[in-house]
Amino acid sequence: MQPAGSRKIELESLLAGRFDIPLGIREPVESERLLVGLPELDGLTGGLERGALTEVFGATSSGRTTFALRALAEATARGEICAWADTCDNLDPASAAAAGVDLDHLLWVRCGGDAERALASTDLLLQAGGFGMVVLDIAHLAERAAGRIPLVAWFRLRRAIENTPAILLLLSRTPQARQCASAVLEMRPRAAAWSGGLLREVRLAAASRKPVRRAEAFWRARAIG
Helix, strand or coil, rough: CCCCHHHHHHHHHHHHHHHCCCCCCCCCCCCCCCEEEEEEHHHHCCCEECCEEEEEECCCCHHHHHHHHHHHHHHHHHCCCCEEEEECCCHHHHHHHHHHCHHHHEEEEECCCHHHHHHHHHHHHHHHHCCCCEEEEEECCCHHHCCCCCCCHHHHHHHHHHCCCEEEEEEEEECCCHHHCCCCEEEEEEEEECCCCCEEEEEEEEEEEEEEEEEEEHHHEEEEC
């Protein structure tokens, strides 16, 4: 197996050529938080914290992916390079583009259902530097497999993101990162609006589980397509 240091250097070289940016250089950013442009959620969270792991969890159709795409749209609109470590190859590029994500500023890492590969890829991306946001999507991983991810893996990612200008956003069905997450947001579906047999809009709820807040945010997401 290729040493981790060699893989990191190889990744930095590949990404620098792909995006024409100096990977590995951790540059200061204007703000320590990224507002995602959803007033209800920005009011609840204060924005996504840089240099920290934020976990967003919830059932299917709870709004977690919509939230992540909205955050990516904001980051790429600022010219930031972002990455999506996709454990189960679930990302739909067409939906991402429709949500406003600049795909020319997004690296999609497909991991074929391999959680270990997704974690290792995320670690390498964070170590390489140069990314404004890295999304690790394990939401479609079997719950038993997700539960087998050792706590040390989350500690490693937390250490990798510390003191950097990047945001690490973890998408999951149930909380996984535990004390390694600086913030934990729970998403829940509330209602759906249909017209002519087609889904037009979903109404969603969000609650901050870390730090714990009594208030909830209610928001809407329109169907794409």
